[in-house]
Amino acid sequence: MKRTRIVIVGDMHTGSIFGLAHPASIPDDKKNAFSEWIFESWKDLCSKYNDPDYLFLIGDLADGSQAKNLGVDAITTDTDEQVRMVKDLLQMLIGNKTKIFGVNGSGYHGGLGQGTCIDRRVIENVNGEFKGNVFEFDIANEKIQISHGGTGSMVNPSTYIQREIKLSKEDAQKRKTKGATILIRGHQHRFYTMQDDAGILGILNGCWQRRTPFMERMSVNVTPSFGAMIIDIEDGIVKPYRADYFLPETVRQAMIGFEVLRERTVKKQTVREREEWLRLQKERK
Secondary structure, eight states, X not given: OOXXXXXXXXXXXXXBTTSOOOGGGSOGGGOOHHXXXXXXXXXXXXXXXXXXXXXXXXXXXXXXXXXXXXXXXXXXXXXXXXXXXXXXXXXXXXXXXXXXXXXXOOHHHHOTTTTOOHHHHHHHHTTOEEOTTEEEEEETXXXXXXXXXXXXXXXXXXXXHHHHHHHHHHHHHHHTSOOOSEEEEOSSOOOEEEEOTTOOEEEEOOBSOOOOHHHHHHOTTOOOOEEEEEEEEETTEEEEEEEEEOOOHHHHHHHHHHHHHHHHHHHHOOHHHHHHHHHHHHHHO
């Protein structure tokens, strides 16, 4: 029985203190219980699913320069260093014959409007093909459409993926072409899989970033889904499933103290420090 395996990775947010990074890349004063746990989860994923036939990278691979909060939640705001960090992580998953395709993530994180595109740099650094904002991929009898995604409901992710399926079908009808049979999206940091009456499969991928202060302003009761989607195609049969990692309560509790320290750091920032930060970011562009 021939099997083709696709691994879908996105929303790593490497460079954020709440994202995925190798412990060796994190300064001691920014290490925390979540960063340690999520890296162990990444290692588990790589040990179980390394050397896939295809790797789809669906955006927000790095966190970017954090322009709005002046780098307070950054391991580093140097995007060149973030690209190197992501590359090192992905090399743990990529095999000698893995074919890699990727798309843009959010403009804020990925660099659109900041004079650079981090996602593109990462994808090309791991010898992948950068496909812009949307990528359609034909395999077996399936047409897979990949995009990072956009604004949706954190509480009810089905509303977002239902809309994407509906719009995709309408677009295919207008163009009189075969529409996507599988839609893959990220951005929501939530796993969700559904299939409509016509058999169109919609997939929201998980993430590798803990709930940030920005997310908490939307809802303190929504926990991100950590991990990656896997799609196995065996003799023309599509088998999607999750490599799902559940945040331990001990880690959640440990992060409460870490966030108190973070708040103190934010309050201690002076006007002079902010001006210096902005100057450094301007020089890096």
